[in-house]
Amino acid sequence: xxxxxxxxxxxxxxxxxxxxxxxxxxxxxxxxxxxxxxxxxxxxxxxxxxxxxxxxxxxxxxxxxxxxxxxxxxxxxxxxxxxxxxxxxxxxxxxxxxxxxxxxxxxxxxxxxxxxxxxxxxxxxxxxxxxxxxxxxxxxxxxxxxxxxxxxxxxxxxxxxxxxxxxxxxxxxxxxxxxxxxxxxxxxxxxxxxxxxxxxxxxxxxxxxxxxxxxxxxxxxxxxxxxxxxxxxxxxxxxxxxxxxxxxxxxxxxxxxxxxxxxxxxxxxxxxxxxxxxxxxxxxxxxxxxxxxxxxxxxxxxxxxxxxxxxxxxxxxxx
Numbered sequence: 053x054x055x056x057x058x059x060x061x062x063x064x065x066x067x068x069x070x071x072x073x074x075x076x077x078x079x080x081x082x083x084x085x086x087x088x089x090x091x092x093x094x095x096x097x098x099x100x101x102x103x104x105x106x107x108x109x110x111x112x113x114x115x116x117x118x119x120x121x122x123x124x125x126x127x128x129x130x131x132x133x134x135x136x137x138x139x140x141x142x143x144x145x146x147x148x149x150x151x152x153x154x155x156x157x158x159x160x161x162x163x164x165x166x167x168x169x170x171x172x173x174x175x176x177x178x179x180x181x182x183x184x185x186x187x188x189x190x191x192x193x194x195x196x197x198x199x200x201x202x203x204x205x206x207x208x209x210x211x212x213x214x215x216x217x218x219x220x221x222x223x224x225x226x227x228x229x230x231x232x233x234x235x236x237x238x239x240x241x242x243x244x245x246x247x248x249x250x251x252x253x254x255x256x257x258x259x260x261x262x263x264x265x266x267x268x269x270x271x272x273x274x275x276x277x278x279x280x281x282x283x284x285x286x287x288x289x290x291x292x293x294x295x296x297x298x299x300x301x302x303x304x305x306x307x308x309x310x311x312x313x314x315x316x317x318x319x320x321x322x323x324x325x326x327x328x329x330x331x332x333x334x335x336x337x338x339x340x341x342x343x344x345x346x347x348x349x350x351x352x353x354x355x356x357x358x359x360x361x362x363x364x365x366x367x368x369x370x371x
Contacts, residue, residue: 066326069132070095071229074165077101077141077214083242083291083317084169089115090318091165091325092132101139102170109136141170142206144213162228163221164235165325168211169242171265172203191259200260207264212271215239215286222284236328239275240321241288243268245338248290269334276332285331287324291317292338 059065074096078084084100092098092115102108112134119132222237229235247266268288276286320337324330336342 067094067322069325072096072164072235072325073162073225074098074167075101075137075163075214075218076167076169077139077211078169078171078242083289084167085111086317087167087169087240087321088134090315090322092134093119094322095132096165097133097135099135099137101137101141103138103140105136105138108138112136140210141168141214142172142210144210144217162224163218164225164229164237165240166215166218166222166238167240167242167321168214168268170206170210171242172206172261195259200263203258203260203264204267207261208267208271211241211268212275215241215275219279219282219284223282226283235325236283236285238285238287238325238331240324241268241272241286243272243288243290243334245290245292245336245342248336248342272334273332280331285324285328287330287332288334289317289320289324290334290336290338292341 069091072091072095074088074091076084076088076091076098078100088098088100100108100112113136115134218239222239225235225237226233244262244265246262247269250262269290272286272288279286316339317337320335324335
């Protein structure tokens with residue numbers, strides 16, 4: 053029996069993505085950009101897909117130049133890069149046409165990774181003191197069917213069609229990829245912490261957004277189950293609120309970065325790429341935010357919370 057090759061366990065080997073082809077949808081800012089640049093810096097060829105072609109091409113060019121200057125040692129054969137690609141992430145046609153045609157056709161008819169990150173916030177009501185009349189007003193009168201259609205179209209329906217359209221290219225990567233069987237093909241969806249909080253206040257009061265993002269967790273498990281025979285994995289990342297061009301335009305700099313470090317999201321995406329034994333899972337990336345929310349709610353609603361509240365009031369005011 054041959055000895056184990058310990059060099060394969062080096063970080064430089066585990067995360068060497070040379071030869072990997074990935075497609076990442078989104079606004080080319082925030083989470084999508086964090087994932088795309090992490091993959092590209094580690095050697096992957098990454099197509100960024102969004103409707104604004106001028107902006108996505110500009111972003112790709114700026115980051116390619118930065119990588120060329122700061123990482124000349126990685127710019128050899130098979131080095132990573134970003135490529136801008138126009139596509140409507142909320143409809144079925146880009147999956148059948150431009151996205152699969154250009155991304156797959158330009159890379160030897162294969163694709164290793166599809167990241168469904170595109171999303172829209174959806175319309176949210178204004179919080180008012182709860183009464184039967186006010187509740188009807190904010191949850192019924194001020195929301196239309198179209199508000200839900202718009203959120204589901206981009207946040208759920210589009211990712212479903214894009215994922216399934218890429219299946220032939222994903223499967224092809226198992227036999228045609230230059231890196232051999234080092235990586236299994238994978239789909240990664242961007243869900244949301246809000247699927248667990250059930251509180252519109254944590255999602256800009258966007259009820260359609262919360263419902264559509266919660267469906268991503270179900271779709272992740274469903275697709276993972278259905279395409280197991282193909283050897284394609286499906287997982288999801290569920291972040292807390294990350295600043296991006298969608299959520300916090302003023303907090304995104306000229307490079308598309310937010311105040312959240314790229315490594316927090318990028319490293320999670322990288323882990324889901326290199327670990328071939330994870331599928332059907334949704335990974336929460338929120339810095340403990342959900343734990344704090346759950347604790348505060350439990351504390352507020354419990355007898356213990358009432359007792360502690362009374363005690364703190366006595367200590368502060370003496371009554």
